[in-house]
Amino acid sequence: MSVITVENISKHYIIDHQKGKGVNTLRDVLTENFRQLFGGKKGQETITREEFWALRDVSFSVEQGDRVGIVGHNGAGKSTLLKILSKIIEPTTGSVRIRGRVASLLEVGTGFHPELTGRENIFLNGSLLGMSRSEIRKQFDEIVAFAGVEKFLDTPVKRYSSGMYVRLGFAISAHLDPEIMIVDEVLAVGDAEFQKKSLGKMRDNSASGRTILFVSHNLTAVQALCNKTLYFEKGQLLEQGETNQVIATYLSKVSRTRLLREWDTPETAPGNDLVRIRRIELIPDYQDELTHIDVRTPMKLRFEFWNMMDHANLNLSMHLNSLTGECIFNIGTQSQAYGKGLIGGECIIPGYFLNDGSYTISVMIVKDTVTPLYNLEEGITFDVEDYREGVAWYGKWPGYVRPQFPFEMGMLEEASIK
Template sequence: MSVIVAENISKKYVIDHQRKNGPSSLRDIVADKVGKLFSGKKDDASFAEKEDFWALKDVNFRIDQGDRIGIVGHNGAGKSTLLKILSRITEPTTGQIKIQGRIASLLEVGTGFHPELTGRENIYLNGAILGMAKREIRESFDAIVDFAGVEKFLDTPVKRYSSGMYVRLGFAIAAHLNPEILIVDEVLAVGDTEFQKKCLGKMRDVSESGRTLIFVSHNLTAIQALCNKSFYFEKGLLIDQGDTTHIVTNYLSKVSHKVLEKHWDDIEKAPGNDQVRIKSFKLFPEYVDNLSHIDVRTPINFQFQFWNLEEGANLNLSMHLYTFTGECIFNVGTPSEQLAKGLVTGTCEIPGHFLNDGSYVVSMMIVKDTSTIVYNMEEALVFDIEDYRENVTWYGKWPGYIRPQLNFSIRQTEHIVND
C-alpha cells in the first residue's frame, strides 16, 4: 500500500536581485520609499530584478508502507524543500501530494520547539501537534527523556539548550511518539558518535516495525545501511530512484571528479585571508609498474604550500582524509612552528598498501597556536584508488577503508599422526 504519492510536484521561489544603482540596505530602502511618498514621485522598482527559482520541478514518486527511503544529492538539489512539502510546512506550487498516516519530522535543529517552553512542555506540545492523546505522550515520556539524555535540564526553557541538546530532544520526540512516517534530515550532522549510533539504531527499529522512514544525509554509508530504496535529486529534478546500492553507485559515478592539483600564482587572487594565502595543494602518486593510475599499492605524496603573512606566527597543518561517502579516515597534523613571513611548504606521505580501493577527499587546515583555525581548505583534492590483487582468486569487494599489509603469518605447529 502506498502511503505517500507525489504527482508532478514543483516548488517555485521568487528571488529579488538588487541592482547596484539601487538602495543597498534596509535603511536605504525605507528612506527611498518615504522620500518618494512625501515628494509625490512614483515608486520606481527598477532597482530590483526578480527571478523565478524552481527548487523542485515535476517530481513523481510512490512510497509504500514500510519503505526506508534515502534521499541523496548535492546541497541545493531540492532535498530539504521536498521534506518541507512532505511535512506540510510549505505547499507545492504545482502538483499534489497524498499522504496516509501520521508524520513526525526532524528537519533542522529546533524545528517545532517553542523556545520559551521547557523541554517537558515541548514534549507535550509536539505530541499534541502529532495528534496524540495526553495518555499516549505520557506513556512514551520516560523513554524520550532517557534517549535524549536531558533529564537534568527537563524544566529549563529550550532556548538555553545547546544545539546538541536541541537535536537529541527533537529526534527523541520524533522517533518515540509512534508516527506512521518518520522524516529525518541530517540528524547525523549534529551530536557525538554515541548519539549518532543511537539514532541509527532507533531508525532501524522504526523501519523494522513496519513504519515508513525518509532519511536525508550526506553520509552515504548510513543510507546504505538503513535504506532499501533511494532517490537521487539534482537541481530540483528527481534524476533516479530505485534500489539503494544502484542509486548510490550512480550518484558517486556522476559526482566523483578527480582533482589532483590546485595552485595559484598570484598571491592577491589566491584563497585565504589577511594571515595566510594558499599557493598550491598537489598530489604526487608514485606509480607502480609504469601505470598511469593509483591502485592500492601506490604510495601517495601530498605537498601543500601557502604564504604566511604574519611575522612570528605559530602555525601547523592539519590534514583530513575522507571517504567519498563523508566518513573521516584519519586526521594527521604537523608540529607547530614559529614562522617568518614568506612561503611555507608542508609534505605528507600515505604509504602504499594502506588505503582500500575507493574514492577519497582531502581537506587541509592551517591552525594557529594549535587551537585556532586560520584557514580551512575543504574538499580540496579528490582521487580514486583502483583495486589490485595477486595470488587471490576471490574478487568480491574487499571490506574496510584501509587495507594494510601487516605481519600476519600462518605455519604448521603440530602434526596429526594416524595410527
C-alpha cells in the same frame, strides 16, 4: 501498500534582483520614504526577476516500512521536498498523497517553543501528532532516557545546546508512534554515540512497519539504514531504486576523479629540455563491480616520461597528498643509469590503506638522487569513499590512513572478578 505517492510535483520561486540605486540600508529606506511623502520621484532602480525551480516534475512512491534515503548536492531540492511532504509548504504543481501520521525533524528545534521546558515540549509535540496525554505519558520516560536530558527537563529549551535540541527532538519524533518519520541532516549535529542510537532506533521503527525518509550527506549511514534511495540533482529526480546502486551512480557523477593524463608528443608534453611527461595513470581494481574507489580498492600507478639525456642516473619520487596539501607519504624508486628514450615506473597502493577522503598524486623525476628535474604537481586527483562492514559506528573515521594491521585480543587467564 503505498503510504506516500508523489505525482509530478514542482516548486517554483521568483527571485528579485535590484540594479541601480536600490534601497539597502535604514538610512536609504527613510530617505526614500521622505522623498515620496513630499511628492518626490522614486529613486532610479531596476528590478529584474528570475525564475527558479527548486523541484521539477518529481514523481515517486514509498511503500509502508520502506527506509528511503535521499541524496544529492546542496541545493538539489532535498529539503524542499521534505518541507512539501511535511506540509510546511505547498507545491506549485502536482499532488502529494500521504496515508498516516507524519513526524518531521527538519532542523534543530523544529516544533519546539523556546520558552517552554523540555517536559512541556514533549507534551506539546505529542499533541501536535494527535496523541492523547495518557499515550504521551506511556512513552515519556523512554523519550527522556533516549535524549539524555534528565537534568534539564524543567529548563526552557531556549537554553539547550544544539546537541540537546537534536537529541530531544529526535527522541520525541521516534517514540511518539508516527507512521511516517522524516529526518533531515540534523543528526550530523549529534555525537557518534547519538548517531549510533538514532540509526538503531530508526531501524527498529522500520521493523515495526513504520516508514522513514532520511536525508544525509553521510553515505555510509544511508547505506546502513536505507533499503531504497532517491538521487536528486538541480531539482530533478535522476534515479531511484536499490540503495547501493543509486549511491554508486551518485558517486560516479560527483567524483572529482582524474585518473589519466597523457600527451602524444614531447613537443606538447609538460617538462623541459631534459625530461618530458608522456603519461600518468591510476588504475583502480574496483570491488564488487563498482565504478568508484572505496577504502578496500587496490590501485596501481603507472608513470611514463621521455628522457632527452644521453646518460643520467634517474629515479622517480611519488608524493601522495591530501586535498589540503599535507603529504601522506613519499616513496621513491632506486636510482639507475638511463640513456635517451621512454622510461616507465609503476607503484602499487594496496587496499585497506587510505582512509576515505580526497587525494592528489604528484611525481618528481630526480637526477643523482638529489637534483629534481621536473615535478608534475597534482598529476592525479581521486576520491576514496567509505566502506564499513560489521561496524555500528558511522562517524568520520579519524586520520588519512586506515590500514588493517593484525590486531587481536583474547583472555590471558581466567580470574574471578569481585
